[in-house]
Amino acid sequence: MLKPYKNMKRHKAQSAMEYLMTYGWAILIIAVVLGALFSLGVFSGNSILGTACIAGSGYLCQTPIYQHTNGNVLVTLGQNTGTAWSSANFLFVPQGTVISSTTGLPVTMTYPYLTALLGNTAYGSTAFPSGYTVSVTLPANVPGVTAGTAVVVGSAATGAIWVxxxxxxxxxxxxYAQIATINVKAS
Structure with a gap:
């Protein structure tokens, strides 16, 4: 006959093995699923960050769209600074762009990527009065992407919109003024 102490020890070992066999498979399946999701990029930073356009005080930035067919950013911009602008040109400046130490402006301001505000016949061809909004198409100027070419769906463009x-x-x-920071995904 077995002593009670030995039975108790066997019972505890059997209980531990049953626990591992029951829940071990579940833990293994969860680990495999998480590994697959990580490899598919579900937990990458780009999937966490959504589309956003954060305007500075006195400005409006709404409904940004990054077109995958041509690499342009469509966005509705507005200003309510109390000053009517006689002319306005907008520019998307990618994140990481060098800022000039002498002027405080992005170096790309010299590039021919300014998008003129046209067709505003109610206020003149390029006028932009305070309280007015307009939809503009801006070349994204993303490093490594030729302007006007298609980009991969889901790729992101992050930067600032200057005027x-x-x-x-x-x-x-x-x-010159930086009116918004923007993060958009190509769709």
């Missing part, structure tokens, strides 16, 4: 504008008080001196 070059003049006012009636200083029609020959352009002013």
């Amino acid at each position: 070059q504008f003049t006012t009636s008080a200083s029609p020959t001196t352009p002013q």
